[in-house]
Amino acid sequence: MNCPPTKAAKVRPPLQGNPRRTRQEHSQEIALDYVELIAELIATTGAARVTNLARRLGVTHVTVNRTIQRLQRGGLVNAQPYRSILLTEAGRKLSEESRRRHEIVVEFLKSLGVPDAVAHLDAEGMEHHVSRKTLSAFVKHLERCGRHQPPQ
Amino acid sequence: MNCPPTKAAKVRPPLQGNPRRTRQEHSQEIALDYVELIAELIATTGAARVTNLARRLGVTHVTVNRTIQRLQRGGLVNAQPYRSILLTEAGRKLSEESRRRHEIVVEFLKSLGVPDAVAHLDAEGMEHHVSRKTLSAFVKHLERCGRHQPPQ
DNA sequence: CCATATTTGTAGCCTGTGCTACATTTTAGC
DNA sequence: GCTAAAATGTAGCACAGGCTACAAATATGG
Structure with missing residues (x-):
């Protein structure tokens, strides 16, 4: 495997700049949505079927x-043809982190007076962009403010 | 089945479900990042050059x-080969909304005690997922908690 | 137990974002 | 003014996510 002269892979510069770029993050977000939903479906209905996921x-x-194929390549799920999708240990772990994060964001938004439905919707988009530090600031705020205070 | 099997365009069902799906949203987020950055570059350096955008x-x-070509097709920018990129009226408007939203999110996070750098980073990801209602909840919180310098 | 409906899988297309390699145009320096 | 560097543009590849159309497997109801 001495580098054939064809390409040489050109060492890519560190690619600093805004790390949020890198399309890869987008597909990671999607992966999280999937494992989260798979976990939920298994918990509530006992199985995660392709059609269910699609509808949801x-x-x-x-x-x-x-996408499931991709997740399987990435070792997050275990899927056999025509069978319910299972989470691997890694997938389960990820889904739990994701769920926790999701719930914190939802609770936090609700504590600000955002209506339930909106809180859930926004949380779904926001959760993947909330860093550890911001998440813990959310938690701290929730602790300070006791629980959810209804709007008005 | 006299329906000509060739094409028929099949009326697509409403595609309800989680509206956040629809990959299109992702490219919309990217569009916003671009117009926001273009506006900033024009404001601070007088021009928005491809190389600058790329670095940033x-x-x-x-x-x-x-991406600029795509934005041009969408009527957000006005670009001529080897020239600085200009925003159309629509692009300018979008960039201002985006900027305002961005600043509110940053201020809000800072008001929670999130460090400046983190606030900026997270805001960049979050801002595209914050609905009007949540945004106004942020504003309300800022007003309640004092340190509000409304980003006009 | 078979026919049919539903679910799942596969093939193939489009678009968007990322890249490298290479061509062209501007810009700078001399 | 001309040459070299920088900036910009173009071609073409890879991959991910979206789709329709169609094929195959599984479930369901007589």
């Missing part, structure tokens, strides 16, 4: 299928 | 180029 995610079963 | 976004100039 608002995409076709084809999209789900391919 | 942490991607290659090629990626910037193609």
